[in-house]
Amino acid sequence: MKRLLTLAALLTASPAVAATKNVFSSEFYSLANTDFIVLVSFLLFLGVLVYFKVPSRLAELLDKRAAGIRSELEEARALRDEAQTLLASYERKQREVQEQADRIVAAARDNATEAAELAKKDLAASIERRVQSAQGQIASAEAAAIKQVRDEAARIAVKAAGEVIQQKMSADKAASLIDDAIGVVRAKLH
Template sequence: MIARLTAVAAALAASPALAATGPFFSLRNTDFIVLLAFLVFIGILLYYRVPSAIGRMLDKRAEGIKADIAEARRLRDEAQEIYANYERRQREVQGQADAIVANARREALAQADKAKVDLQTSIDRRLQTAQDQISAAETEAVRAVRNQAIQVAMAAATEVLGRQMGPQDRSAGIDRAIDDVARHLN
């Protein structure tokens, strides 16, 4: 407190109020009145401890700023941690996506190979079925041609025999045929 009063007195001693002409300690000297008002004002400020209140307010403000800075650092650290987690998750998801794509490719290739094998099997089966049908058709055609040839031969033989043989020869031929059949059956 004494140091403050000494500082105020030194400030007043160097003021232009001391340079005024005439008696300084007169109520008619405006410089003296201003000096007295200033001293009373400073006294009131010191009496009500305004400088310490201002100091406390500034200290409180400084503590608030420090707390805000600490909160900002904490939030920044938290944001950096969240960002690092995000990047790690993104790399993991990218790895999973790459694995899924690779697996899908492998499965697609396997399915394509299986489809090729199935198609080849189906073609082979159809080809075999077609060959079987062709073979059956050939067999049926040969049988039909034989039957037709037999019928034509029998008709021709009947006609030729009918012209060459008489009714007695026919009866004898029938008897011989019956005997041949009987011999073959016994």
């Protein structure tokens, strides 16, 4: 049935039929009529195509092509799904790395703050030690200066006393004082 309909459609749409005014006249079926020859050649060509099953082969080729396209589309979908999975995985890893980097930066900030506070405390303690050391050195220098002044005052006083004693003391009295001093020293040594 399909073949008859296809043949009828071809006959009605053929250029030979369209060019002829009267298909049923005897002139039309003459071998001298080029339209008839073209129509017969065209029908024979279509017959050869049908005999060698060209339309079914074309349909098979088209079906194979459609199946190939379908498989390529399915493969493309699978690749797209895999790419989306990989993208989601990489985005998740990127978020994790970013969070880890944020934690590291926060820890570094905290460590830097602690180190700064510790450095401030160490600096204050060092300054306090230096102040105490300087105060100790000042007190030591002051004590040394006072001792030096006392020593100098004592030396001057001894010298002055010696001069005064030398001017006012006689030789007998000096000898008795020396003897008394030797006696005191002996008593303390024994």
